[in-house]
Amino acid sequence: MKKNYLLTPGPTPLPPQVLESMARPIIHHRTPQFQAILKEASVGLKTVFQTSNDVFIISSSGTGAMEAAVMNLLSCGDTALVVQGGKFGERWTEISKAYGINCEIIDVEWGKAVDPEEISKRLKANPKIKAVFTTLCETSTGVDNDIEKIAGITRDSHAVLVVDAISGLGAIDLKTDAWGVDVVVSGSQKGLMLPPGLGFISLSPKAWKLAEASKSPRYYLDLRKARKALEKNDTPFTSSITLIIALNEALKMMREDGLENIFARHRKMADAVRAAMKALGLELFSPTAASDAVTAVKVPAGIDGEKLVKTMRDTYGVTIAGGQAELKGKVFRIAHMGFIAEFDIITGLSCLEKVLSTMGYKFTLGSGIKAAEEVFLK
Ligand SMILES: *Cc1c(COP(=O)(O)O)cnc(C)c1O
Numbered sequence: 530m531k532k533n534y535l536l537t538p539g540p541t542p543l544p545p546q547v548l549e550s551m552a553r554p555i556i557h558h559r560t561p562q563f564q565a566i567l568k569e570a571s572v573g574l575k576t577v578f579q580t581s582n583d584v585f586i587i588s589s590s591g592t593g594a595m596e597a598a599v600m601n602l603l604s605c606g607d608t609a610l611v612v613q614g615g616k617f618g619e620r621w622t623e624i625s626k627a628y629g630i631n632c633e634i635i636d637v638e639w640g641k642a643v644d645p646e647e648i649s650k651r652l653k654a655n656p657k658i659k660a661v662f663t664t665l666c667e668t669s670t671g672v673d674n675d676i677e678k679i680a681g682i683t684r685d686s687h688a689v690l691v692v693d694a695i696s697g698l699g700a701i702d703l704k705t706d707a708w709g710v711d712v713v714v715s716g717s718q719k720g721l722m723l724p725p726g727l728g729f730i731s732l733s734p735k736a737w738k739l740a741e742a743s744k745s746p747r748y749y750l751d752l753r754k755a756r757k758a759l760e761k762n763d764t765p766f767t768s769s770i771t772l773i774i775a776l777n778e779a780l781k782m783m784r785e786d787g788l789e790n791i792f793a794r795h796r797k798m799a800d801a802v803r804a805a806m807k808a809l810g811l812e813l814f815s816p817t818a819a820s821d822a823v824t825a826v827k828v829p830a831g832i833d834g835e836k837l838v839k840t841m842r843d844t845y846g847v848t849i850a851g852g853q854a855e856l857k858g859k860v861f862r863i864a865h866m867g868f869i870a871e872f873d874i875i876t877g878l879s880c881l882e883k884v885l886s887t888m889g890y891k892f893t894l895g896s897g898i899k900a901a902e903e904v905f906l907k
Contacts, residue, residue, distance in 0.1 A: 539864075541720075580733075583759055594728030604742075610635065610658045639855070641815065659739065665692050665697030668695070668696040792821070809882070812829075828860060831889070834861060875898060
């Protein structure tokens with residue numbers, strides 16, 4: 530018998546309430562019954578996004594919402610400033626280039642957060658920049674960027690700030706309106722405790738000015754259509770009915786928990802994992818800007834990183850993530866977001882210790898778990 534534990538930064542495990550809700554018979558989307566569900570979801574999303582702006586639900590993975598941001602805000606020939614520093618920062622560049630946008634790139638060393646001053650400098654040097662694309666949690670490197678500071682810079686500039694909060698939302702604080710973030714993009718399968726399949730996007734009035742002026746070709750992801758439909762509690766195309774019903778269950782859980790408690794829980798799990806790595810003699814990939822949503826850890830010398838992840842998953846049923854792109858085989862990543870809790874972390878660490886031990890890595894067995902338990906006991 531093998532039990533499975535999912536500790537990856539998307540998809541994340543699903544709560545029983547969410548699973549149950551998806552087994553209900555389907556209803557039609559152009560009905561008062563579904564409109565009530567969509568309305569409840571819209572209100573709940575505003576709370577989680579910490580905004581009074583509309584949050585649009587798109588039937589796509591998170592990247593669809595990223596693409597919606599690019600095409601709705603900018604036109605071919607426009608200039609954007611992109612913060613790279615991981616696979617997902619690079620995605621902003623790739624999407625922008627596909628739409629003929631000129632990208633000014635801040636190439637942050639992987640494992641580091643962007644220096645907000647650099648954004649300030651670039652904006653001053655090039656008044657043509659219409660949008661700044663950045664990432665709340667760079668999932669590939671386990672880094673959190675200081676969005677509050679960045680928003681303090683863009684707020685007083687002509688450019689809009691667009692934040693990829695696909696893995697950060699519902700895990701790390703993001704005060705959209707209070708900080709002055711213009712556009713927030715997210716997805717369902719990370720902090721929001723849902724299966725993949727929904728993208729989300731919110732736009733400030735400053736961002737809407739760009740959306741109304743954009744000349745990019747757009748149809749399915751045209752947010753003007755989405756806004757018109759949402760005024761009537763509707764979506765422009767067939768809603769992802771089942772996923773939106775599940776979304777309401779997840780939002781209900783989040784409402785009962787309260788955002789502050791949710792963020793504190795993520796912080797504690799992150800602290801526990803970080804303490805465990807230190808106790809095991811392992812190095813964080815990002816010691817200076819480690820995320821509270823996912824921890825990236827350097828694979829120690831002499832250990833095959835890909836084999837470590839594979840053995841944990843295929844032999845013991847504990848799935849963590851390996852490294853992506855240039856970090857393949859060099860890091861492993863333990864997620865602590867969404868419906869992942871204290872004892873999932875303990876189980877994951879226990880499996881990590883077991884496999885590291887069988888692979889010949891030298892450490893005191895149980896020391897990682899002990900360090901994590903001490904954090905949880907505080
Ligand atoms: C997962 C993730 C994405 C990609 O989302 P998809 O749902 O796979 O399209 C983009 N950005 C970040 C930061 C992510 O964590």
